Each structure stands twice: as C-alpha cells, then as structure tokens.
Amino acid sequence: MSLGAVVITLFSIVLALLLALLMIPVLVWLERRVAGLIQDRKGPNRTNVLGFRLGGVVQSFADVIKLVFKEEYYPKHIGKHEWLFIVAPSILFVCALLGFMVIPFADNLQLGTQSYPIQALPVDWGILWYLSIGSIGVMGVLFGGWVSHNKYALLGSQRATSLMLGYELPMGLSIVAMIITYQTIDFNTMVAWQSDTIWGFLPAWGIVVQPLATFIFIVTLFVETNRAPFNVAEGESEIVAGHMTEFSAMKFALYFMGEYIAMNSASAVIITLFFGGYQLPYLSTNDLFSHFDAIAIVLMLFLPIFIYYFIRWMHKNNAVNRTLSSDGGRAFETKVLTYTLIAMSLMIELVMVYLIMQPKESLAVGLGVMALQIAIFIAKLMLFNIFFIVVRWTLPRFRYDQVQKLGWNYLLPLALVNIFVTAIVVVALGA
Amino acid sequence: MKKNIKVIERYNVQWKHRIFIPAIIEGLTITAKHLLGNVNDINRMDVLEYPEEQPKDISGRYRGLHRLTHREDGGVACVACFMCASACPSECIFIEATQREDGVDEKMPQRFAIDTLECVFCGYCVEACPCDAIRMDTGIFSLIGNKREDFLLEKEQLLSHRGAFANENSIAKSGVASK
Numbered sequence: 001m002s003l004g005a006v007v008i009t010l011f012s013i014v015l016a017l018l019l020a021l022l023m024i025p026v027l028v029w030l031e032r033r034v035a036g037l038i039q040d041r042k043g044p045n046r047t048n049v050l051g052f053r054l055g056g057v058v059q060s061f062a063d064v065i066k067l068v069f070k071e072e073y074y075p076k077h078i079g080k081h082e083w084l085f086i087v088a089p090s091i092l093f094v095c096a097l098l099g100f101m102v103i104p105f106a107d108n109l110q111l112g113t114q115s116y117p118i119q120a121l122p123v124d125w126g127i128l129w130y131l132s133i134g135s136i137g138v139m140g141v142l143f144g145g146w147v148s149h150n151k152y153a154l155l156g157s158q159r160a161t162s163l164m165l166g167y168e169l170p171m172g173l174s175i176v177a178m179i180i181t182y183q184t185i186d187f188n189t190m191v192a193w194q195s196d197t198i199w200g201f202l203p204a205w206g207i208v209v210q211p212l213a214t215f216i217f218i219v220t221l222f223v224e225t226n227r228a229p230f231n232v233a234e235g236e237s238e239i240v241a242g243h244m245t246e247f248s249a250m251k252f253a254l255y256f257m258g259e260y261i262a263m264n265s266a267s268a269v270i271i272t273l274f275f276g277g278y279q280l281p282y283l284s285t286n287d288l289f290s291h292f293d294a295i296a297i298v299l300m301l302f303l304p305i306f307i308y309y310f311i312r313w314m315h316k317n318n319a320v321n322r323t324l325s326s327d328g329g330r331a332f333e334t335k336v337l338t339y340t341l342i343a344m345s346l347m348i349e350l351v352m353v354y355l356i357m358q359p360k361e362s363l364a365v366g367l368g369v370m371a372l373q374i375a376i377f378i379a380k381l382m383l384f385n386i387f388f389i390v391v392r393w394t395l396p397r398f399r400y401d402q403v404q405k406l407g408w409n410y411l412l413p414l415a416l417v418n419i420f421v422t423a424i425v426v427v428a429l430g431a
Numbered sequence: 432m433k434k435n436i437k438v439i440e441r442y443n444v445q446w447k448h449r450i451f452i453p454a455i456i457e458g459l460t461i462t463a464k465h466l467l468g469n470v471n472d473i474n475r476m477d478v479l480e481y482p483e484e485q486p487k488d489i490s491g492r493y494r495g496l497h498r499l500t501h502r503e504d505g506g507v508a509c510v511a512c513f514m515c516a517s518a519c520p521s522e523c524i525f526i527e528a529t530q531r532e533d534g535v536d537e538k539m540p541q542r543f544a545i546d547t548l549e550c551v552f553c554g555y556c557v558e559a560c561p562c563d564a565i566r567m568d569t570g571i572f573s574l575i576g577n578k579r580e581d582f583l584l585e586k587e588q589l590l591s592h593r594g595a596f597a598n599e600n601s602i603a604k605s606g607v608a609s610k
C-alpha cells in the first residue's frame with residue numbers, strides 16, 4: 001500500500017466518522033427547531049457559550065454534558081445482567097454507525113494510475129453490507145426490550161419484531177429491482193450509472209428510472225430507522241417509551257443517538273441509490289473535470305450572492321422582537337458571524353482562483369472536484385434529513401397491525417410486480 | 432366468539448384516503464408552509480420572549496396564586512370554618528383555628544397554610560368560602576423556590592399577596608357589617 005492509499009483511507013474514515021457523529025447534535029437540534037417552527041414555536045434557541053448561540057445548536061452539547069453526568073442507574077430486577085443492559089443499546093449504535101461506512105462521499109480519486117474510493121470501508125458490495133448491518137441493528141431494539149423485564153419494554157420490542165417481519169421483505173425486494181437496473185451491488189458504480197441521462201434530457205436518477213422502488217424503499221427505511229409515522233416500538237403515548245423505558249443516562253443516549261445515526265445513514269443510502277449520490281444532474285465526474293474552469297467561475301460568481309443573501313437573512317432573523325429592550329448579545333454575534341462568513345467566502349474564492357490556474361490533470365484539481373462532490377453530498381444529506389424530520393412532525397403514527405398490513409398487503413405485491421416489470425424491461429432493452 | 436365483535440363501519444372513506452399518498456402530500460405542504468414561512472421571518476410568530484416579555488393578557492378570571500383577604504379594619508377575614516379545607520380535592524390547606532379575642536368575630540386561623548406543590552389550582556376553595564376570605568385573583572402565575580418548604584405558603588405570605596383585579600377587602604364580611 002502506498003502512502004497515498006493510506007492517507008486517502010484515513011481521510012475517508014475520518015470524514016465518515018465526522019459526518020456520522022458530528023451530525024448527531026446538529027440533527028437533534030434540527031429536529032427540535034424544525035418541530036418548533038412547524039408548530040409556530042421557536043424551539044431551543046437560548047443556550048449559548050459567551051453569547052454565541054448559533055441558532056441554538058449549543059443546546060445539544062449542553063444536553064450531552066447533562067446526559068454524561070447523569071447517575072448510571074440499573075433497575076434492581078435485572079440483577080447481574082447489567083452488562084447486557086449496556087450491550088443492547090450498543091448494538092443499535094454500532095450497527096447504525098457501521099451502516100454509514102460504505103457510503104461513497106465522492107467519486108474515486110485518481111492518483112497516478114491507481115484510483116481510490118472515498119469510502120470508509122472500500123468494499124464493492126456496499127448495498128449488501130448496508131442491508132445486513134441495518135437488520136442487525138434492529139436486534140438492539142429487541143434485545144433492549146427483552147433484558148428490561150418490563151411489560152412496556154417487552155411490548156415495544158414485540159412490536160419491533162412484528163414490524164421487522166413486515167418491512168424486511170418489501171425492502172429487500174425493492175433493492176433487488178434496483179440491482180437489476182444498475183446491474184451492480186457497488187454503491188459507487190450505481191452513482192456513476194445515475195450520472196447519465198435518459199432520452200437526453202431527464203437525469204437518470206433512481207427515482208426517475210424506478211419511482212415505485214424508490215417509494216417502497218423510502219417507506220420501509222422509515223420503518224427500519226424507527227421514525228414516525230412508524231415509531232410504534234417506542235410508542236411514547238401508549239407504552240411509555242417502549243424498548244427504552246428502563247434505560248437512563250448514557251445508555252438511553254446511545255439508543256437516542258443511534259436512532260439519529262440510523263436516520264442519517266438511511267438518508268445517505270436513499271441519496272446514493274435514488275438521488276444521484278454526490279452528483280448534480282447533468283454533471284458527471286468527467287464533465288466536472290473537463291469543464292472545471294467554467295464550473296469554478298460560475299461557483300465564484302454564485303458564492304458571494306449566496307453569502308450576501310445568507311447574511312441578510314441572518315441579520316433579519318438573529319434578532320429578537322423589537323419590543324424588547326435587550327437582545328441578549330445577538331447583534332454582536334451577528335456581527336462576528338458576518339465577518340467570519342465573508343472571510344470564509346474570500347478564502348474559498350482564492351482557492352478557486354488557484355485551482356483554475358492549475359493544469360487539468362493535477363492532483364489539486366482532483367481534490368477540488370472531490371471537495372465539490374462532498375459538499376454536494378452533504379447538502380443532499382441535510383435536505384433528506386430535514387425531509388425525515390418534517391415527515392415526523394406531519395404524520396400521525398400508524399397502528400402496528402396497520403404497518404404489517406401495509407407491508408404484506410400493499411408493498412410486497414408492488415415490489416414483486418416491480419421486479420418482474422424491471423426484469424422484462426432490462427431483458428428487452430438488452431436483447 | 433363472532434357475536435362479541437363489534438365492527439364499526441367507517442364512513443366517507445374515499446379511494447384517495449386509502450392510498451394515503453395524496454393526504455400525506457397535503458399534510459406535508461401545510462407543515463412545509465409553516466416551516467418555510469417561519470424560517471424566512473422568525474419574528475412573525477405570535478410568541479412571547481418569555482422571561483423578558485411578560486404576558487399582558489391575564490384576565491380577572493385567571494386562577495393565580497391564592498391570597499387571604501382582609502376586613503376593612505385590616506384584620507384577617509377568614510373565620511377558620513374549614514369549608515375550603517373540606518372542599519379541597521388535594522387536601523393541601525392546613526388550618527389551625529384559635530379564639531378571636533378582639534370581639535370582631537368568634538374564630539380566626541392561628542395557622543393557615545397552602546401547599547402549592549399539591550394544589551391543582553381548581554378554585555374550589557374560593558367557591559367554598561362563605562366569607563370571601565380566600566381568593567385567587569392575584570394574577571401571579573409563577574412561584575419559584577429552592578426547597579420544598581418554599582412552596583408551603585403560610586398565613587402571613589397569603590395575607591401579603593395583593594389582588595390584581597378586585598378590591599382588597601372581603602366583600603362578604605363588609606356587606607354583612609354594613610347592614
């Protein structure tokens with residue numbers, strides 16, 4: 001292994017860990033903030049460090065500090081099985097984290113003649129890895145309910161089991177249709193496939209080619225990640241907190257964070273499979289390289305406009321009602337953030353100028369394209385996470401027999417029909 | 432077995448409700464509208480910046496913290512009849528009666544305490560009182576303390592609360608006195 005390979009692998013692992021772990025506080029905050037805004041409330045926006053509240057993200061870090069210092073409590077009736085009590089949430093957390101590791105964040109990086117995937121786990125059977133790891137994650141839920149010796153917890157994990165029976169099949173079958181379409185089980189090749197267009201004008205994204213499979217997969221992923229409208233295992237209005245009833249402090253936090261990582265991974269997989277991954281429509285990696293100068297110039301023009309509007313938005317919204325005499329230091333924060341943003345955009349402009357002056361085949365341009373694709377990926381990831389959150393605050397919860405009915409009576413036949421149609425089309429086109 | 436099952440017919444279930452998707456999209460548009468509108472202008476929401484901004488719309492019917500009213504001469508209006516304590520569903524009024532020596536009335540409370548941690552602010556005590564001696568018209572909606580004992584309001588404290596909307600004196604007693 002060359003030095004380049006080691007550096008790239010380490011970089012991918014660090015990037016994946018950062019994207020998964022740093023996303024948790026952001027997502028927890030986003031969930032509460034979006035919930036508030038949807039219900040015409042403000043949500044958490046006050047916690048601050050030295051007056052910097054960053055819209056309230058600091059709240060999540062305060063929550064983590066609180067959870068870490070909570071008493072480590074084990075209910076008496078579980079006796080000497082305390083270690084099982086730690087294992088259960090860990091399974092969910094670790095599996096959610098591992099599932100995220102096979103996502104490609106950018107196209108393969110060319111170093112000389114070698115090409116290296118920007119994937120923490122550089123395997124070419126990513127989709128199988130994600131499916132298997134994701135299903136093991138549910139074991140954490142079952143296990144947690146079982147070791148709790150508590151009727152609510154047991155009911156929760158029983159519901160999780162019934163769900164698992166309901167959704168695994170349509171999910172796997174919708175994936176089969178996608179594998180037939182893409183003719184690969186490698187995430188990166190799938191993304192490359194989606195950079196094409198069909199009939200010359202539609203981007204060949206999974207959602208365009210396979211709308212039915214997209215729908216089935218997104219619905220079943222909502223079930224797998226235990227998100228509303230399918231969070232029956234938790235069912236806080238009926239069975240306290242379901243499988244999490246007996247868990248407190250960091251053990252609860254592991255469950256909680258594991259669910260957010262799972263949601264993040266689910267968004268990443270949906271993007272990779274159906275929404276073109278790290279690509280923008282009509283711009284494949286080759287296009288990015290061959291038209292790099294033009295794209296960089298467009299970006300250089302676009303960035304200041306975007307930053308300008310963002311700063312204007314910040315000035316308008318990082319303020320309290322005019323009726324109040326004191327703004328709690330928000331004006332100062334806005335000022336500092338404005339200067340930081342301007343400095344950052346200037347730096348990016350300088351980097352772009354430098355990249356334009358480089359020859360097209362140089363490593364610098366390769367890294368620039370990679371950074372661009374990672375940025376696109378993160379933007380899509382955030383959009384999809386927000387979609388997950390908005391859905392949670394829109395739909396009421398399904399009853400768990402309704403979920404089973406949905407899975408077996410509607411999604412399963414649809415997925416089967418989809419496979420047949422896909423196979424026929426693929427064979428007909430191939431012949 | 433069969434005859435014990437009651438099947439409830441759902442009415443007006445249309446095809447578009449059965450496949451969920453149109454209804455889901457409808458719902459998502461509503462929430463997305465709220466979300467985007469509020470993101471665009473966060474101060475358009477009708478909310479209070481609470482600790483700095485205090486509510487201004489507390490009406491005279493609002494059941495706030497209790498107070499004990501006074502007679503016109505400034506003495507306590509309560510006659511320690513225990514009506515309020517009997518009516519209280521949370522059993523959180525503690526009264527110890529004593530003889531009233533000044534001839535104004537027969538009895539008065541030696542101790543009159545309300546445990547506000549137990550109180551459910553139902554207002555039954557106010558309705559039960561024959562002397563209009565206890566009221567909840569102070570308009571106080573928050574009580575802060577560091578220990579449990581801070582929430583046990585004693586007679587002196589209850590007498591010191593002022594009414595925000597009505598006169599200070601007990602109407603019932605002064606009405607009787609003027610006859």
Ligand code: SF4
Pocket residue numbers: 515518519520521522523524545549550551552553554555556557
């Ligand atoms: S408000 Fe209700 S609960 Fe509270 S002291 Fe009066 S009667 Fe008791």
Ligand code: SF4
Pocket residue numbers: 508509510511512513514515516526559560561562563564565
């Ligand atoms: S407050 Fe009213 S009801 Fe209660 S003991 Fe005094 S006079 Fe009787």
